[in-house]
Amino acid sequence: MITRASLIFLGALAAILMSFTALAVLPAAQLATIEPTPGTEEYYGPTRRGREVYVREGCVYCHSQQVRPPDFGADIERGWGQRGSLPGDYVYDYPHVMGTMRTGPDLHDIASRQPSADWHHAHLYNPRSVSPGSVMAPYPWLYRVVEVRGDGPDNAVPLPPEYAPGEGFAVIPTEEAEDLFAYLMTLKLEAVDTPASDAAGATE
Amino acid sequence: MDPVHGVWRDGVAPTNVATWRRDVDRHVRTPVVAFTLTAVFWLLVGTTFALIASFKFQYPDWMGETAAMTFGRVRPAHLNTMIWGWISPAGVAIAVWLWGRLLKTEVRHVWALNVSWVLWNIGVTVGTVGILAGYSQGIEWVEMPLAAFVFLVPALLLVAYSLLSTLRHRRVAHLYISVWYIGASLLWTPVLIVAILLPIYSGVPHATANWWFAHNILGLWLTPIGLGAAYYLIPKVVGRPIYSYHLSYLGFWTLALFYNWAGVHHLVGGPPPQWVVTVSIVFSVMMIIPVIIVGLNHHMTAFPRIKRVIWSPTLRFVVFGAVSYTVVSLQGAMQALRFWQEVTHFTHYTIAHSHIGVYAFVTMIAYGALYYLLPRVTGWEWKSKRLISLHFWTTAVGISLYIVGLTAGGVLQGFLMNNPDVPFMEIVETMKPFLWSRSIAGVLMTVGHLAFAYLVWEIVRKKGERPPGPVFFRQPPAGVYRMMTGADPDTGDGSAAHPVPAP
Numbered sequence: 208m209i210t211r212a213s214l215i216f217l218g219a220l221a222a223i224l225m226s227f228t229a230l231a232v233l234p235a236a237q238l239a240t241i242e243p244t245p246g247t248e249e250y251y252g253p254t255r256r257g258r259e260v261y262v263r264e265g266c267v268y269c270h271s272q273q274v275r276p277p278d279f280g281a282d283i284e285r286g287w288g289q290r291g292s293l294p295g296d297y298v299y300d301y302p303h304v305m306g307t308m309r310t311g312p313d314l315h316d317i318a319s320r321q322p323s324a325d326w327h328h329a330h331l332y333n334p335r336s337v338s339p340g341s342v343m344a345p346y347p348w349l350y351r352v353v354e355v356r357g358d359g360p361d362n363a364v365p366l367p368p369e370y371a372p373g374e375g376f377a378v379i380p381t382e383e384a385e386d387l388f389a390y391l392m393t394l395k396l397e398a399v400d401t402p403a404s405d406a407a408g409a410t411e
Numbered sequence: 412m413d414p415v416h417g418v419w420r421d422g423v424a425p426t427n428v429a430t431w432r433r434d435v436d437r438h439v440r441t442p443v444v445a446f447t448l449t450a451v452f453w454l455l456v457g458t459t460f461a462l463i464a465s466f467k468f469q470y471p472d473w474m475g476e477t478a479a480m481t482f483g484r485v486r487p488a489h490l491n492t493m494i495w496g497w498i499s500p501a502g503v504a505i506a507v508w509l510w511g512r513l514l515k516t517e518v519r520h521v522w523a524l525n526v527s528w529v530l531w532n533i534g535v536t537v538g539t540v541g542i543l544a545g546y547s548q549g550i551e552w553v554e555m556p557l558a559a560f561v562f563l564v565p566a567l568l569l570v571a572y573s574l575l576s577t578l579r580h581r582r583v584a585h586l587y588i589s590v591w592y593i594g595a596s597l598l599w600t601p602v603l604i605v606a607i608l609l610p611i612y613s614g615v616p617h618a619t620a621n622w623w624f625a626h627n628i629l630g631l632w633l634t635p636i637g638l639g640a641a642y643y644l645i646p647k648v649v650g651r652p653i654y655s656y657h658l659s660y661l662g663f664w665t666l667a668l669f670y671n672w673a674g675v676h677h678l679v680g681g682p683p684p685q686w687v688v689t690v691s692i693v694f695s696v697m698m699i700i701p702v703i704i705v706g707l708n709h710h711m712t713a714f715p716r717i718k719r720v721i722w723s724p725t726l727r728f729v730v731f732g733a734v735s736y737t738v739v740s741l742q743g744a745m746q747a748l749r750f751w752q753e754v755t756h757f758t759h760y761t762i763a764h765s766h767i768g769v770y771a772f773v774t775m776i777a778y779g780a781l782y783y784l785l786p787r788v789t790g791w792e793w794k795s796k797r798l799i800s801l802h803f804w805t806t807a808v809g810i811s812l813y814i815v816g817l818t819a820g821g822v823l824q825g826f827l828m829n830n831p832d833v834p835f836m837e838i839v840e841t842m843k844p845f846l847w848s849r850s851i852a853g854v855l856m857t858v859g860h861l862a863f864a865y866l867v868w869e870i871v872r873k874k875g876e877r878p879p880g881p882v883f884f885r886q887p888p889a890g891v892y893r894m895m896t897g898a899d900p901d902t903g904d905g906s907a908a909h910p911v912p913a914p
Binding site: 211212215216218219220222223224225226227229230231233234235237238262263264265266267268269271273275276279280281284285291292293294296297298299300301302303304305306307308309310311312333334335338340341342343344345346347348 | 467468471472475476478481482483484486487545546547548549550551575578586591594595598599602603606611612613614615616617618619620621623627631664667668671672674675677678680681682683684687690691749753756757758759761762828829830831835836839840842843846
C-alpha cells in the first residue's frame, strides 16, 4: 500500500532527481564532445602540479577564471581578456576553478598581461613587494631563503630591500613555485573564429 | 487516515500529556546532547577560523609564514566546520527531538544516532585537518577530502535510517508539516553529496553541478530543518495554531519543486550553456511563491502575539530567523536576475547574502530551538537570562552589521568593477573600511558564541543548584505567564513541563 508518507517522500526524491538531470547530467552530456579552444592543452608534469598548488592554496576564493562576455560587466575593457571565456577553455579542468569572487582580478588571461616570472615570484613571495596596498596572502613556503655565495643564484627573486631577506641572502623559488608559475602561464585566452559577440551564445 | 492534526492513530491518548512528552524527550537525551555539544564545539572552531580569515584583510602578513593558516585554507575550513560541524549536527539534534514530539512516539534505533555522532565528528575532524594540511578537493562547499565523506555519508544515512523507520511506529494519524520538511531533507542530502562526488564532471559541467549542489545544501538540507523547527516552535510559544495549514502544503511542494533548480544562478555571465543559467534564474524567481507562503504562515501566526519576543528567548531568536528567511529569499529571487548579477556577482555582496541564509536565518532559529529543547531534554534550566540576552544582542547586532557592511561594500565594489576607468587597486583600497566592519561584526558575534557555549556547557553539566523555573528575559504579566507555563505546560520557555520528580 502506498501511504501518504511514502507519497510525500517519493515526490520529494523525484523532484531532486529532475533537477540533478537538468543541471548536472544534461550539461555534462551536451558538452561531452566539445572541442578545446586554440591554446587549451592538457596539463602535464609542471602545469599539472602547479594547478594542484593553485587548488591547495585556495586561490579560487579571491580570483575568478571566467572572463565575462562583451556588454556584461567591463572585463574586456579592463584588459582581462580579448574575448569572453568559452566552455572549450575548460575541457581539461578538474576540479573547475571558475570562482565566484574577485577580491583580486580575474586570472583567466593572466599569462597575456603579466608574463614576467620575476614579477610573479616576487608577488607570490610577498604581494606588497610589487603591489603596494594589496591584501593578498603571501606564500613564503613556496620559496627558500639561501645564503649568497659568489654572484648569487641565477634564479634569485628580485625584491625591493624592505621585503628582501637581508644582506648576504637571496630568495629562490622552490619547484612548487616554478610549477605554479608554469600553470599560470597556461591561463591565456586566444582568439577564436567565432565572433566575440557570439561568445555568450555559442553553446545555446 | 484522519487528517485532523493531533489525533492519536491507535485511538488511545495517554492520560497525562506531560508524561509522554517527557518520555519522548528523555529517550533521545544522549544523541541530542552529544550532537549539541560537538556542534557548539565546532561553532567555536569555525568562529576562530572566521576571525582569522577576516582579520587577514587588515593584516595580510599575520601568520603569513604558516601554510595551514593562509587565507585560502582557513576560509574553506571556516565554511566546512560551520556547515558540517556546527549547523548540520545542531540541525540533527533539533530534528531528532522534533521527530519524537511530532510522531508522539519514542525515536527508534537511538544506537544508530549515537554511531552517527561518532562518525560525524570523525568526518568533520578529518575534513578540517585535511583542508588545512593542503588536501582540499578545491570545489566550493565540497572542499573536505573524500576521506571525510567516507564518514559523513554513512553518518547521514544512519540518521535517516533511525528517523524514517520511526515513521512506521508513529502514534499520530497526521503528519505535521515539519515532518515533511525534515523527512524530505534526510532523503535529499545523501543524494546531493553522492551526486557531487561522482567522478563524471570536468570543466563547465563540473561548475554547474557544483552550484546545483552547494545551493541545495542550504536549500534542501539547512532550510527545511530551519523551517520545520520554526513551524513547530512559533505555534508552541505563542499558543496559537499555524495561520493556514493548507498553505503550508503548498509551501512545501513549491519549495521541493523550485528550490533545487536555482543553484546555477551562481554562474550568470559565465561560460555555461545559456539555457542552464536561464532555467536557474526562472526557478530562483519562482521561489517567491514558497517564500511568501511560509512568510505569511510564520508571521501571521506570530504577529498577533509578537509582544512575547520581549519575554521569550526562543521566540525572539526564531522570529529573527523567520524574518531573515523572508529577507534572504526575496533578495535571492531578485538578485538572480541578470541585471542584478552584472553588479553583485564576484563581490562581497554574495558573502553577505550567504550569511543571511546560513546565519541570520538558520543559525538563529537553531539557537531558539536549542533554548527550547535543551531544558526539556536535560531536565535542567538555563543558568542566566543575562547571558541569553547577551547572546541574542551580540549575534543580532553582529550579523546585522556584517550584512549591512558587506552588502553596501559589495554593491559599490560591483559598480566600480564595471567601470573600466577605475584602477583595480583603487577598488581594493575602497573595500578596506567595509572589510573592517566585517571583522568588528565578527568579534561581536564571537562574544555571543562564547556566552552560548558557556550556557550549553552549564545546562548539560547540571552541577550545583538547579536554576529556578523557566527562564524568560523578563517576567511576563501574570495572565501570560499562566498561559505560558500553566494550562499547557509545554507552551513557553524553559522546562516547566517537567517539574523535578520527587526524590
